[in-house]
Amino acid sequence: MRRLFDSIVTLLFVFVSLGIMIWRKVRDWLTGRRKRALSDTLPLDAETAARFENAFYQIETAWPSNDLSNVADLMTPHFQHQQQRILNRYQRHHKHNQLESIAIVSTELLLPEKPNRQDILVTAQMRDYFTDERQTATVNDQRREAAYIERFSEIWTFRLIDGQYRVAHINQSL
Missing domain, CATH: 3.10.450.240 (Nuclear Transport Factor 2; Chain: A,)
Incomplete structure (x- = not known):
């Protein structure tokens, strides 16, 4: 039972970490696009x-x-x-x-x-x-x-x- 719990916690940690990384990449990409769009005018x-x-x-x-x-x-x-x-x-x-x-x-x-x-x-x-x-x-x-x-x-x-x-x-x- 303990191993199952540890596995679930580990998977949850991995998914949350991946979600945060993806969210940051998308946010940075959108911010960079906005800055590029506003600077070349x-x-x-x-x-x-x-x-x-x-x-x-x-x-x-x-x-x-x-x-x-x-x-x-x-x-x-x-x-x-x-x-x-x-x-x-x-x-x-x-x-x-x-x-x-x-x-x-x-x-x-x-x-x-x-x-x-x-x-x-x-x-x-x-x-x-x-x-x-x-x-x-x-x-x-x-x-x-x-x-x-x-x-x-x-x-x-x-x-x-x-x-x-x-x-x-x-x-x-x-």
């Missing part, structure tokens, strides 16, 4: 900044309607379809993702620039919360009041398609 030129701001505000403003068809020309077809599937799932669950007080704080172009692609690091802030059409206005107002305006960073990837840069991906894992 340039300021946006006026044309790119205007194009980005237009796309950012239009897409973020369209999101709460659960319908991206009005901004489909700003996105690649694959990305638009992917995002619309998320919104359709919200609709099936009677949810609406509300975004308020949207403001861009800073934008930078990530290096290296690849042909027909631009990666833009944006730091912005907004109030982001969900309402449920099955709930009362009071409950939805409480959800709004519980949500704070928060700052976040994302990388928006644009691809050149038919002479127009379109959003192909948004990396929110920063």
Whole structure:
């Protein structure tokens, strides 16, 4: 009985140690990726900044309607379809993702620039919360009041398609 207990404790120790090592490696890799992404940047030129701001505000403003068809020309077809599937799932669950007080704080172009692609690091802030059409206005107002305006960073990837840069991906894992 004692050997069985010792074996179980040893195995448990090995699994916990491996889990901690893996967690640290992943954390270090993500931290390093974030540092690399933030260090290799340039300021946006006026044309790119205007194009980005237009796309950012239009897409973020369209999101709460659960319908991206009005901004489909700003996105690649694959990305638009992917995002619309998320919104359709919200609709099936009677949810609406509300975004308020949207403001861009800073934008930078990530290096290296690849042909027909631009990666833009944006730091912005907004109030982001969900309402449920099955709930009362009071409950939805409480959800709004519980949500704070928060700052976040994302990388928006644009691809050149038919002479127009379109959003192909948004990396929110920063």
